[in-house]
Structure formats: C-alpha cells, structure tokens
Amino acid sequence: MRELSGKVAVVTGAASGIGRAMAVRFAAEGMSLMLADVDPGGLAETAAMAGEGRVLTQITDVSDASAVQHLAARSFGEFGAVHVLCNNAGVFQGGHMWTRTPEDFAWTLGVNLWGVLHGVNAFVRRMIEQDTEGHIVNTVSVAGLFAAPYMAGYSVSKHAAFAASLSLAQDLALTGAKLRVTALCPGAVRTGINRSERVRPADLMVGRTRDDYDAQGIIDAVLENGLAPEDVAGMVVRAIHEERFLLLTHPGYAKGLRDQVDALLAGGLPQLPDYE
Template sequence: MRELAGKVAVVTGAGSGIGRALALRLAAEGMTLMLADVDHRGLADTAALAGDAKVLTQITDVSAATEVAHLANRCFGELGAVHVLCNNAGVYQGGHIWTRGQEDFDWLLGVNLRGVLHAIHEFVPRMIEQDTEGHIVNTVSVAGLFAVPGSGAYAVTKHAALAASQALAQDLAAAGSKLRVTALCPGAVRTRIGESDRVRPPGLAHTPTQDEVDARAAIDRAVAGGIEPSEVADLAVAAIHEERFLVLTDPKYAERLRRQTETLLTGSLPLYQ
C-alpha cells in the first residue's frame, strides 16, 4: 500500500507493547484507528496518546469468535471500511511442553491462533469485497520460526500463526486479490509479554511450575535487552508500503533461519540454548 493517510486500521492487543506502538505509528500516518484489547485502562491510554487521530476502541477478547465478529461489524458499520488489519494480540506462557496442561494450550491457542483465524474470517471477506488495496499484519514472533527450550506451547501456537499467515497470503494471491499479508516476527522486544498472566482468564488461575518460573525469568532477561516496540512498528509500516511478507527484527535471525534449514535437511535437530 502506497498511501495510508485517510484510511482505516484495526489493531488488536493495542493496550500496550507492540500493539500500542503500531497504533501510534499508524496514527502518525494519518489513519483512522479501531483499537481492541482486553485491558480497559491500557486501551484508553493508547487512544489518549494517538493525538489528533480519530480513534474508536472496543474491549475484545480475540479468542471469542462472537467478540471478533462484533468488532468487525462495528468497524464496517461505523467506519465504512478497513484497509489495514493488525492481528497483534498475543500471550506467552513458558515451561516444558509436557508440563503444560490442556487449559494452558486452550488459552495460548485461543489468543495466538484462533484470534488470528477469527479476524481472517470476519474481516478478510469484507476487505476483499471493498476491491481496494489492503494489508493484513499478523504479529507472529520468531518463536514461529524457532522452537527453543522452555517455550514449547507458545512455539506451537506461533508456528501455526505463521502457517495461517502464509496460507492466507497464498490464497489471496491465487484469488487475484489486492490484499497483501505480512508475518511480523519480532524477537526480544521491551514489552510486558512475560507478564501475560495479568490477562489470563480468572478461571484458568494456576500455581506456576518451576520450569515455568525459570522460563519466565529467561523471557524477562531477553525482554530487558530487547528493542523498543516503536522499532517493530516502523518495520511493520515499511513492510506494508513495500508489500513484504516476512519481517525479521534482527539480521541475525535470517542467518539462524538458514542454519536451521541446513541442519533440518541433514535430518538433524537444530539446537538452541
């Protein structure tokens, strides 16, 4: 998309972190915003930071199909169109894959994967029908490329989100659509992803296992040394303009991806510490 000014963007998970940075960056481009999150206060703060941009907000749990449908209906009903859809909402839980219970997978899959699928189902057909340029940005994570120790359940959801992004892009291209897709794969970013328990549904409260505690400490260390969310947002907007599918936030990830592919082709397991 060459021109964003005067058009409409939807951002989920807009109450903090990368979602907030995306919202503010798109506002700076002159876009009207529909912002969604489960965090009432964070959402209000993001809206207040958006300056003179026209902003609507909607409390939305993206894991619930009915809530995403309501978000889409409100967007098209009140704003008339959607040109950029940022499926950014995401949650993290670490620990060995064999210690993650069904409730953990349900939560992670609900937000990280089904949230993307619900939005594709509700927004994309109407975006196609607009017959205008448009772009879908799915915040995937490098965990969608590399399954590292201590983040198995999270990696499962992010690998699936990457597959959904690629499948969507392929289907749109095959259909001759004007819509494009970006799989945004940030690594360590200074966000509150390690504090995802703050939005864990009350009915899923649990006592963390030791491996989960250790994984949380590791993610906190990584986040502390990460890049700013605004840098990720800049890369995402550049990808929209350039119609770029895969966005990595650090050149070292490209080399790591090459090494992983070469190792897999030998039949061996890539190892990460």
Template sequence: MRDLNGKVAVVTGAGSGIGRALAVRFAAEGMRVALADVEQDALMGTAALVDGEVMTKVVDVGEEKEVQAFADAVFDTYGAVHVLCNNAGVFAGGELWSRPVADFEWVFRVNLWGVLHGIRAFVPRMIAQDSEGHIVNTASVAGLFAAPFSGPYTISKFAAYGATESLAHELAMNGSKLRVSVLCPGGVATRIDESERNRPHELKAEKTPDQEFIDQVITDTVTAGIPPEDVAAAVVAAIAEERFLILTHPQYGPGLLQQAEALVAGGLPQLPDFEQR
C-alpha cells in the first residue's frame, strides 16, 4: 500500500517511543490516526505532536473488552482502518527459574495478548472492507534471537512473531488484500526500561539480582539506541514494499544466517552482540 494519504492508521502503545513516532509519521503521510495507550498524559502528549486529525482512547491492551471498545470507537469515528499497528510492549527479565509467575503473566498479557486482542478486534472488519490494508505487529529482535536473563520478554516476543507469521499465511491463503509485517527492533531510544511504571499492582514482584542486572543492560541499550523516528520510517517503507520482516539494524540479517546454520547443524546458536556498532 503506497498511498497512505487520507487513510486511517491505528497505533497502540502510542504514548511514547516507537508508538509516538509511528503516530507522528503516519500523520505526516496524510493519515488520520487513532491512538491508544494505557497512560492518559503520555497519550495526550503524543496527540499534541500530531499534525492532523487524531482520536485517542486510554486502553489496556491486555483487556479484550477495552481493545474491542477501542475498535468500535475507531470504526464509528472513521468507518474504516487501513493500517493497524499492534505496538504496545513492556519488559521484564531474569532467570527463568527465579522469576515469579506474575512476571510472565504481565508481559504475556501486553506483548502477546495485546497483539492477539488487536488482531481479533480489528482484522475481521478490515477484511470485510475488501480494500488494501496492512497490519504491523511489534515483536523484537528478542523474538528472533533468544538471550539469557530475558525469559519473560523473549518468550512473549517469539510468540508475537509466530502469531504474525501465522496471520500473514492465513490472510494470503484466503486471498485477502491485507498485508502483514512483523517489526523486530533492537536498540531503540524508548522508555521500555521504565515499563514497571505501568505494571498492575496485583502483578507486582520483588526484584532479584538477576533482574536488576538485565534491567541495567536494557537501560544501557536504549540509551545508546537509534531514534524511534528511524523505526517509523522503516515501517512506512515496509508497508509500501509489502515487506514481511522489518529489521532496524543491518547486523541482524547476517545474524539470522549464522543462527540458521547453527540450528541446521543441531547446535545451540551463539549469543549475538548485535548492538555493537
């Protein structure tokens, strides 16, 4: 889909980072944007940056009813959706055997169920439009390369990647006009290292040394990360080119080949350090 002007884009996790950059870029392309985030003030901050028509709604993407209500509001307002970005995400890490179930429940409900709720709420109506459209699900480079001390996050992102590839195949087999991309960013200057600010009280957990270690790694990574605006530009280009996999760093392509070779040989892939530049 090359012509975005006049079309409608939906972005979750739009209050900061990649979501905010997507909202601003889509508006610059002439799109009307519908934005959701769990943080009211952050969402309003993004809306203030949008040069164009915008609607907002506070949404917890882990709650199916809230995502369905958001979809209802978007279609009631604009009558159609042409680009859907299931982008909301959070981080929790630590050794798999040391972290409580609450960590997994929180991360899965946002990073995986947020994507699934978005698909189920929007895609049937996008199919019924019988027009060109594009779904972009945000996974992560952690959904391609498993890393230690990031179990909850990595598992959720591998699952988000799998959901996106399944969706792409299903739409293609049904002859749909919709196309699908999976966004796998690496180090980006976002606030994902501050995810705990939005963690539900009932899913809070005590920090352990292993988690404190990986939290510092994530902070260092985002501090040195690329601008979110670069990611938004890559997404717009991928939509135009109908590209499935969106990588944010050139090192990841060769890394995927190395990983595939290790797996075909029956070995454990080496730990990559793709953030080195």
C-alpha cells in the first residue's frame, strides 16, 4: 500500500504511546483518523496533536465486542471506508504463571487478544468488500515471540495475538484479498504500558503480589532506555508501504528467533535474547 494520503486510518489505544505516535504520523501523511481509547483526556490530547485534518474520536473498550462494532459502524458511516486498521490497544500484567488469577487473565486476554479479534470481526469483512488496498496492523509485542519469566499473562495474550495475526494474513492471502497484515512486535518503547493498572476495570481488580511488583520494576528499567514511540510509528508506515508481515523494532531479535528455533528443535528450553 504505497499511498496513504487521502485514506482513512482507525487506531485503538490512541490516547498514548505507540497509538498516539501512529495517529500523529498518519495525520502527517494526510490521512483522516478515527481514534479510540478508554482514556478520554488522553484521546483528546492525541486528537489535538494530530493537527487540523479530519480527526474523530470515540471512547471504546476493545474487550467489548459491541463497542468495537459501534466503532466500526461509525468509522464506515462517517468516512465511507477504512484503509488502515491498527488494533493497538494493550495492557501489561506481570508476575509468575502460578500467581496469576482468573481476573488477571480475563483482563489481559480481553484487551490484548479479544481486542484484536473484535477488531478483525468488526472491520475486516467490510474492508474486503470495499475492494481497495488496505492494511491491518496488530500491535503484538516481542513478548508474543519470546515467553519470558515475570510475564505470564502478558506473554500468553501476546502469543495468541501473534497467532491471530498470522492466521489472518494467511486467510487473506489464500482468498486473494487486497488487504495485508503487519504483526508489530516492539521491544522496549517509552510508553506507559508499565502503568496499565490505571485503566483496569474495577470488577477485574485484585490485590497485587510481590512478583507482580518485581515485574513492574524490571519493565520500568527496560522501558526507560527504550525507543521513542515516534520511531516505531515511522517503522509502521514503512512496513505498510513494503507490505511487511513481521515488524521487529530491534535488530537483535532476529538472531533471538533463530536461536529459539534451534533450541526448540533440539528439545531444549530456549534462552531469552537481550531485551532491548
């Protein structure tokens, strides 16, 4: 998909971080925007940062299928088409596998996996039917490729989001659709995902454990020296132009993937790459 100017992009999780950076970059490319998030204040700030083009916002909990259907209906109703869909909303929950509660998994899977699935269900059929070039960007994470300690719920949800992205891309290729998919797998990026508790629903709130706090401390340190979200947004635009499926934000992860495959084929437990 070479030309973005004059096209329409939908971005979830647009109130901060990578979602905000993508929205601002897409606006600079001349795109109209539908921006969604659960944070009304942050969403309004992103809309203001996106400039004077056509920008609409909608409060949307991506774990709620009906809310995402409403987002899709409004997007197509207001703009007539959607050319780029960024299923970007995500939350982080740390800790060991055996300390995670059903509420922890319900929250992380609800946003990180079901947010992608709801987006695909609500938008992709209509994007196919409009019979134009288009692109779906699913923000996965490097945690969707490497399962690290202290990241049980997050890694499970992101591995599933990667599988959903790969399945979607294979289905679209098989049916000859004009849509392409990018699985965005960022490593350390200076976002607020390490403070996701601020948007956790009250009915899924549970007491935090020592290992959860330990995980947050590790993530805090890693993110402090991470990439700027704006750099990732630039990579996303290039991936759309190049129709690239897997987008790794740090070069060291390519070797990590090769080493992981070799270890698994040998029947061993893979060593983790350096988290960048």
